[in-house]
Amino acid sequence: MRTGRAAPQRGYTYLLLLFAVAALGLVAAEAGVVWQTAASREREAELLAIGAEMARALARYRDETPLGTPPFPSSLAQLVEDGRFPVPRRHLRRIYADPFTGRAEWGLVRDGEAIVGVHSLAPGVPLRRARLPPELDPAAENAARYADWVFRPLAGGEPRRSPLPPAAADDLLEPMTR
Numbered sequence: 001m002r003t004g005r006a007a008p009q010r011g012y013t014y015l016l017l018l019f020a021v022a023a024l025g026l027v028a029a030e031a032g033v034v035w036q037t038a039a040s041r042e043r044e045a046e047l048l049a050i051g052a053e054m055a056r057a058l059a060r061y062r063d064e065t066p067l068g069t070p071p072f073p074s075s076l077a078q079l080v081e082d083g084r085f086p087v088p089r090r091h092l093r094r095i096y097a098d099p100f101t102g103r104a105e106w107g108l109v110r111d112g113e114a115i116v117g118v119h120s121l122a123p124g125v126p127l128r129r130a131r132l133p134p135e136l137d138p139a140a141e142n143a144a145r146y147a148d149w150v151f152r153p154l155a156g157g158e159p160r161r162s163p164l165p166p167a168a169a170d171d172l173l174e175p176m177t178r
Helices: 013-064 136-140 167-178
Strands: 107-111 114-121
Touching: 013 114
Parallel strands: none
Antiparallel strands: 107 114
């Protein structure tokens, strides 16, 4: 026979459910931090590639400068369409967007009116400190923010390389030296 009293409820299931939800929250928070770091590293790699490409474009502009004209552009648009020649040359396909800001707006390092380097306008702190491209200023290893990563053309016009492999180029030169 039943009495009017109900069995006492202990609430263990509810307490276990609360702990499970808290643990899932902690795991999700940690996954978010890992995802954010991975996304930041990916944007850094993209920034390094774009910055190095812009530095190489500045170097090409400098190396192909006709006599009597300034060796560096006064705007980034001149890298996209270099009008110093009868047929305009392209040193860049387009002005690339900064991966951190999402805008095709760059900090410019100038020597008078000439652009001699570019940098990101992003405020964040770089994660990468080693194995940086040679176009990046050597002080970049100790950079406190992305704006301190200055991309410059490599020093001096390097001699043009033959489009042929070294063995083929030697074969062409050998008959002339005999």
